[in-house]
Amino acid sequence: MKMNVGVLCVLLGCLLFASCKNSNQSNFNKGNSNSNQSNAQASPGNVEVKKMEIKSSAFQEGGMIPKQYTCDGQNISPPLEWSDVSPGAKSLALIADDPDAPSGTFTHWVIFNMPATAKGLPENLAQQGTIEGGGRQGKNDFKKSGYGGPCPPSGTHRYFFKLYALDRDLSLDDNATKSDVEKAMQGHVLAQGQLMGRYQR
Numbered sequence: 001m002k003m004n005v006g007v008l009c010v011l012l013g014c015l016l017f018a019s020c021k022n023s024n025q026s027n028f029n030k031g032n033s034n035s036n037q038s039n040a041q042a043s044p045g046n047v048e049v050k051k052m053e054i055k056s057s058a059f060q061e062g063g064m065i066p067k068q069y070t071c072d073g074q075n076i077s078p079p080l081e082w083s084d085v086s087p088g089a090k091s092l093a094l095i096a097d098d099p100d101a102p103s104g105t106f107t108h109w110v111i112f113n114m115p116a117t118a119k120g121l122p123e124n125l126a127q128q129g130t131i132e133g134g135g136r137q138g139k140n141d142f143k144k145s146g147y148g149g150p151c152p153p154s155g156t157h158r159y160f161f162k163l164y165a166l167d168r169d170l171s172l173d174d175n176a177t178k179s180d181v182e183k184a185m186q187g188h189v190l191a192q193g194q195l196m197g198r199y200q201r
Contacts, residue, residue, distance in 0.1 A: 052193030054082040054163045058123070065159060065197040071151035072201070074124075077109070081120030082163055086190035089116035089165035092135075093185060095178050098150065100157040107178040108159065109147045110138035112170045112185075129174030138176035145174060150199035158196055165191040 058078040059065050067073040085092070096109035111121075114135035127146030129136055142148040150159055170176075170184040 049189055050084070050086055050165075050191040052082055052084045052086075052163055052165060052191045054080060054161060054193040054195045056080050056161075056195060056197070059197045062196055063198065065150055065199045070149040070199055073149070075147075075149040076124040077121065077147035077149075078197075079121065079123040080161065080163075080195070082193060083119070084191065084193075085116055086165045088167055089190050091116055091166050091169045092118060093164045093166060093170070093181055094121075094161065095164075095181065096147070096159060096161045097178065098152070098157050098159050100152070100155075102153065107141040108149065109140055109161075110176065110178050110181055111135055112138065112172060112176065112181050116165065136172070136174055136176075138172070138174060138178070138181060141178075152199060152201050154201055156198055156200040158198055161195040161197070163193045163195075164189050 055061070056078050058069060065078070069076060069078045080094075091112070092114040094109065094111040094114070095107065098106045098108060111131070112135070114131065115133070118134065125131065125137075125147060127137075127144065129145050131137060137146045139145060140148045150157060164185060166185050166188045167190055168188055170181065172180055172184055176184075
């Protein structure tokens with residue numbers, strides 16, 4: 001009888017060990033499965049956004065914007081030029097804004113549907129909806145079409161000229177705002193570039 005009890009104990013011990021091993025293996029596999037699923041979801045599925053170069057002959061990156069391009073001068077748009085537009089681009093968009101405005105980011109310029117073959121914008125672009133050569137200008141935060149130059153109440157502000165290469169034209173009209181353009185181009189940006197200038201009053 002003593003022998004039988006001993007054998008029974010050994011058998012029960014083996015069964016418990018096998019059960020724990022299988023349970024741990026199951027949890028391990030489950031953990032690996034969840035990890036692989038998480039990694040798969042995190043894998044890059046979006047188109048890589050490339051960089052473009054945008055610059056101006058009027059001022060350098062981080063430099064001071066000349067008075068003639070502000071509300072204290074002629075309030076005309078500065079000349080811009082760019083390169084490295086993505087080969088698959090169908091149109092270009094440009095947004096110029098001031099994140100240092102007292103009431104929040106202030107939009108100075110909104111352009112969209114410029115041809116992807118465009119290499120830049122001339123100085124003193126007409127303040128109207130249609131751009132000669134292709135493209136449209138939306139409404140800035142002055143509630144006007146086209147460019148509205150820097151006009152800070154005081155201090156030094158930064159002005160960002162942001163260029164986007166898109167894989168399509170945007171179905172917007174001349175009343176389009178920065179918010180409208182940003183919403184319409186979500187998921188369609190192939191490349192982007194940025195130029196920052198400063199102005200002080």
